[in-house]
Amino acid sequence: MDVHKLVKSFGYAFYGIWTAMNEQNMRIHIISAFIVMIAGLLTGLTKMEWVMIILVITLVIGAEMINTAIESVVNLASPEIHPLAKQAKDIAAGAVLVFALASVIIGLLIFLPKWF
């Protein structure tokens, strides 16, 4: 096993996370995630509820990162206007929205019964 190559790969992946964090949507997801985790700490969640919260947070952030990567590739491959470029970007953005909506529903299912 080439440890040097492995360490470099991790470095590139961390740099990818750092780069994605410069995106405005990504910042919104991260701030939302912090707010949800603080609410979770104040409310008191079971281990299983924390698993669900952490899962949906990472799914939304991961989906946003894949969306950003797709946007970059589309911008590179098709800087000019093209219907397929629009389709790729809109479907990728739609995927993030699907994850985000599901996470809101899961969050409400977890928090609302504890608050009311």
Ligand SMILES: Nc1ncnc2c1ncn2[C@@H]1O[C@H](COP(=O)(O)OP(=O)(O)OP(=O)(O)O)[C@@H](O)[C@H]1O
């Ligand atoms: N090359 C393109 N060809 C056709 N439609 C595009 C292209 N780039 C973006 N669009 C579309 O224009 C609309 C506005 O997109 P958006 O505001 O995200 O701009 P963007 O160019 O994708 O932004 P970014 O600066 O993040 O790349 C979306 O429906 C998107 O799919």
